[in-house]
Amino acid sequence: MEEVGRMDLDQIIIHLNEILVSLKGIANAVDLQLRFGLVTGMVFGVLLQRAQVIRYDKQLAALRFKDFTILKFMMSAIIVGMIGTYFLYDQGLVKLSIKPTILGGTITGGVLFGVGWALLGYCPGTSVGALGEGRTDALWGILGAVAGAALYAEMYPYLQDTLLKMHDYGKITLPQLLGVNHWIVIAGVSVVFLLSFVLMEKKGL
Numbered sequence: 001m002e003e004v005g006r007m008d009l010d011q012i013i014i015h016l017n018e019i020l021v022s023l024k025g026i027a028n029a030v031d032l033q034l035r036f037g038l039v040t041g042m043v044f045g046v047l048l049q050r051a052q053v054i055r056y057d058k059q060l061a062a063l064r065f066k067d068f069t070i071l072k073f074m075m076s077a078i079i080v081g082m083i084g085t086y087f088l089y090d091q092g093l094v095k096l097s098i099k100p101t102i103l104g105g106t107i108t109g110g111v112l113f114g115v116g117w118a119l120l121g122y123c124p125g126t127s128v129g130a131l132g133e134g135r136t137d138a139l140w141g142i143l144g145a146v147a148g149a150a151l152y153a154e155m156y157p158y159l160q161d162t163l164l165k166m167h168d169y170g171k172i173t174l175p176q177l178l179g180v181n182h183w184i185v186i187a188g189v190s191v192v193f194l195l196s197f198v199l200m201e202k203k204g205l
Contacts, residue, residue, distance in 0.1 A: 045129055048073075054129035056121045056137075063118055068205040075193045082186045098173060104166025105159075116144065 048054050053070045061067030088094040117123050120141040122130055127145075130138035152159075175182040 045132070048126060048129045049133065054122070054126040054133065056130070056135070059117070059121045059123070059126065066205070068200045072197060072200060075196065079190050079193055082189065086182050086186060098171040100171050101169040102164055102167065103169070104163045108163060112148075116141070120144070 051069065051073050052058055053073050058067060058069055062070040085094065085096075089096060113123075120127065120138075122138050122141050124141070124145050127138040127141040131142065173182070174185050178185065
């Protein structure tokens with residue numbers, strides 16, 4: 001009986017060690033993700049600052065269709081993001097986390113986002129960057145975003161059964177809708193964006 005009890009205890013210890021090793025591996029993976037997120041976030045912030053897209057006058061000019069610096073920056077990010085993401089996806093290095101297309105929530109959120117951007121002169125990302133530059137007016141936008149997030153959390157149980165179910169088309173993508181390979185869509189969007197760059201540069205925008 002003592003030998004059986006000792007064997008059971010040894011097996012428990014072995015399983016506990018395996019669990020600890022697994023937990024350590026998960027912790028290391030999370031730590032690596034946090035470090036990678038910090039580095040990429042800092043790089044993105046530097047690019048925002050160097051491209052001058054966190055300046056209030058650039059934001060306002062973009063909304064008035066007089067300066068498309070921000071639009072060109074966003075289009076560049078979309079091209080790089082599309083190519084990089086799907087290249088890694090084709091190599092089996094990443095998995096896509098596609099969100100459902102819910103027009104009720106998307107359109108309402110887009111309108112609120114646009115109104116807030118127009119009133120403040122910053123979007124959420126650029127407001128943080130602007131605050132880092134010492135532009136304290138951006139702080140109001142950050143506080144508003146926190147308040148809005150808290151309000152959304154409180155209203156979520158109601159919105160979940162109403163607005164967030166309005167015109168829900170599920171997890172769809174343009175390649176799926178068109179029935180073509182994703183690289184065809186990426187190539188088409190990239191060509192359109194590049195031609196738009198040329199046109200905007202000719203117009204001095």
